[in-house]
Amino acid sequence: MSDNELDLRYWTGRRVSRRRALAGAAAAGAGLAALGLVGCSGGDDDNGNGNGGKTPEGDGNTVNDGTQDGPGKPGGILRVRQNPALPSMNPFGPGIFALAQGLFLGFTVFDHMWYVPTDTGVRELFLATQVEQPDDRTVIATLGDAVFHNKQPANGRKVLASDVAASFKRFRQEAPTGFSWYHHVMDDIVASDERTVKITQKTAWAWVFTSSNAGSPIWSSILPEEILTMDDLLQKDAVGSGHWVLDGHDNGANIKLRKFDKFRVAGQPLLDGIDFRYITDDNAGIAAFRAGEIDTTGFTSKQQADDTKSALGDKIVTGSDLSRDYLNLMFSFQGPYTDIRVRRAMNKLIDRDEAILLLADGNAQKAGPIPPAHKRYALPEDDKDLAEYFRTDIDGAKKLLEAASWDFDHEIELKHSVRPSDSELAQVLQQQFARGGVKVKLVAEDLVKWFSQTLNQGEFEATCFLHLPYEDPDLPLRFYLSPEGDRTNFMKYKNEKVDAAVLAAARELDEEARVEMVYEAQRVIMAEAAPMFNIMSKIGYGGRYSYVKGSITGRGSMGLFNRTTWLDKA
């Protein structure tokens, strides 16, 4: 398989197993860390498995077999773990809590016009059968034939262009404003007739179809127009035209999905349904998998994957995939940090190799401005500038700090949430900075406070955390854009060169040219030592019983739209 070759780059020399599994979920284009917040309601969301999205399907049907399994057999119910419970079934709100339900339902119950998988970066059409861009600001999509689930209030009626337009508009009201395509780029969306949708944009935007834009698994979901105002119904039930029908749930836990017989692709999905089991504790999840209570699982480490494999042998298949989430360290753009020498020094103090050993047992890859899972857009590993950016240089850092008359008695206040991923990183950074004589004081905060005040209001000197797994290179770049109007960035970082490079890439419609411009934007970000230093992306591990076949992996969240998983059981 050719994508094995592609993947070799990400395997840090390890032997590539033909059968790989994606442990991580997709939290494409979702607002930062918000899901962690929801996912963490259990208190211990260890994202070591790249499971940052924590959509219930995160531990779900994402194991790939390629095609060697032969033709799939219809039928059967897949049992997977669910964590967390969805607060409600309303994809619109309130606020960040909508992300959990929006993501889950967006991948299952709701249909979309298109989706852009991470691996290729090439748009795949879903409900839309044809897409035209008559000019660089207009998108005209023609819809195929599809019907809604046979439930109140849609009762199996046809999906119309007006449903698409109305859903987009409703999501625009609810989407966070930080910076989003819905607020800052999209001008209007109208249904010209039953089958045609026309999107107009305020500016040319090359990323329009990707997942943090109009291809969001959340905000591009298509709901029947009449349900959009029925808040009570939305909270209890979800009605879409996606491949799964929401069959039942216990207040958002133990969700049952059943096959939608009239899905627009005949014969799919192959499974009769998916049953989610609400298991909040990771150890309990692994125990349940070992005992055969659930069919698939994510692992928290390679060791866990290996141990489980040796305990269960051929009964299970394990595999791995590079996560799209990534750890980073951020400084607030004020005081000494407005001095580029200080910022450069801080980056030189980070020992990414050691961090990878300590935090991921060596199973991770260093992350530049765009994390390595975005194969097309991340700078290649052998890139000169990237290598320089990654180089640890304690003496060099000391010299820079001295030149910038850094106060070595000053204790940097590094705030972090109590999530294991974040507080572990903080400990590693503290030790690494001490080597350069830079004192760091760790300040642990509970997740709600850290997220809503520290990060969102920018009330920090330094903070470090695990980003969500974004699906496209657009969002990771956007974090560096200067604040303007209601557009913000966490660091309050302002740099015109960075803005120009990032926006130039976003407005370049030609793909080949855009890849180069994205490279260039990353080089500018690194040269300017923009105060968000990405550190690494971990490799996630997953497993499944051998009878689960035909899943898709290595394609980002595309795997979650998978409809060809089947069970090879008698």
Place this chain on the structure above:
Amino acid sequence: MAVAERGPIAMSEADRWELPRNKPWIVRMARPWLRNPLGLVGLAIVITFFALGIIGPYITPQDPRALDAHSRFFGPSMDHPFGTTKFGQDIFSRMLYGARVSMVFGLAAMVVGFLPGATLGIMSGYFGRWIDYAIQRSGEAWTAFPQLPILLTVSAAVGPGLKGPVIVIAIGAIFGGSRLLRAVALIERHKEYVLAARSTGASEARVLIFHVLPNIMPFILVGMSSVFAVAILAEAALSFLGLGLEQGTPGWGIDLAVGLKDGTEHPYLVIFPGIVISVMVLGFNLLGDTLRDILDPRLRGST
């Protein structure tokens, strides 16, 4: 409310507190200890606990905080009796160091909670009246309510660290201490030696401090040992739930909680901290039980 006022447990125990009074209490108490090996074990554990709490951080064989990428997940061995953590830290060293956290937590709860509570209890038992009534009622209300939900709510609101928990534990200790000592003082004030001391013209304060206090000291010790046991358990339980200490601080509960993440692969990460916590709590419980037995001579095994 006749039923509630009977206070059957504390009263009856206090009633039995009759030992010869011609020697200091510490001498009087020494003999029964020798007959009670479990009590001695408890005492030894408790002494170890305080010793570690004071000197623990200075005698760790390895730096309990330093991260070492090359000694991760070593199982128990001669070099690392309890193994090493995910960050290559020596768990044995961390356990030695961690005693400090629990001791300070327990001391804080004692100073802020138990001692004021005990004072209040003695005063109210000794002087009675409305203050007695008020303390009784509020104490009943507090003890009737499960502590864990309160701990959880306050800790979640106050954020990481032990500030929140210490407040809750201290409030609990105020009520616990006042209840226990009130019952004791209630009995004590009618005893002959008190009447005798009073009849010599000693002031109430003098009687209280020089006569009553030495006699109720063992009860104060019983109370204190349970405060420490509760403090150790509370720190551990909260850290276990992700609400106590910050990760990275060497503490028993937090180390157990962090170890649990890799517990399925490396059970020793969970087992050793768990055993340390259990042994320490056991020590305080044994000590408390033995004190109680000694205070209650009729139930002592040999009589």
Place this chain on the structure above:
Amino acid sequence: MLRYTLRRLAWLPLILFGVSMIAFIVLRTLPGQDPASAIAGQGATTEQIDRINRELGLKEPIFPVSLGGSAPFIETHRNSQYGKWIGELVRGDFGRTFNGKQPIREQFVRKAPASLQIVFMSFCVSIVVGVSFGIVSAVYRNGAMDYGARLFAVLSSSIPEFFLLALLIIIPAYLWNYSQPVGGYVPIYEDPLRNLRLFAPPALIIGVGGSAGLLRLTRTTMLEVLRSDYIRTANAKGLYKSTVILRHGLRNSATPILTAIGSAFVAIFGGSIIAERVLSIDGLGLWFFSSALIRDLPVVQFLTVYTAFVVVIVNLIVDLSYGWFDPRVRYN
């Protein structure tokens, strides 16, 4: 007796009133409480936060009456948070969660059975183990059984429940690839085996952990009773030893034991939170825990008052049963 019961019950609303007020104060005034911006999420504008604050009424005064303003320095507020909440509660409306706007009553009704079962089972284990071991320990005073029982008591109150519960998950999976049916909840009448596989082990752990105090107290009280004149008389009459112990001994030591049973219940109630957390049991304890973490104030509030309610009722039952065991007790 009836009058006593009624009078105690009359106190109930007052106690709940007090508990709910305290819960309100703690939840709404402690630092770090900003549910609106937590809900609003990344990059939310002040207007969005204001809107959430308005929707949830979080900027209204907490209590209907407050000090301040001009003479008489007492202000009344029509839309106070507490006033609204208690008004709805009285009408049987438990409110809605912040996080998802789900009716609390519906979730409560669904989650309660799992929690009740674990509390009830642990409670039974506690009583059976505590009382029976206590009696045995007293009857065979200073024998091997006595020491065994006492050692057992002190051990079970020293080993933290969460430690044992964690081992309960890790060890069987590690050794035998066995797991309890974690997650989900099957009512006992639907699949008794599956239900008990999930609930019996934690009930045993929590129950035994909560039995220590009861055991110690039963032993002490029994020792005292066994030494009394009427037991000697009963023995002299030639009654069976078991009859003497159970009919005369236990009955006469009932009062302190009942008190201890009351406090054992309270301890178990707390312990069930940890069990639900570790075993992923979707009950009230887990709900309370996760809601406290994300500041879902209505849930925490409601569950606090509910817990107080249960505890008060259990204490009342304990108090009333004194009379049943011990006719000397008069309620007045």
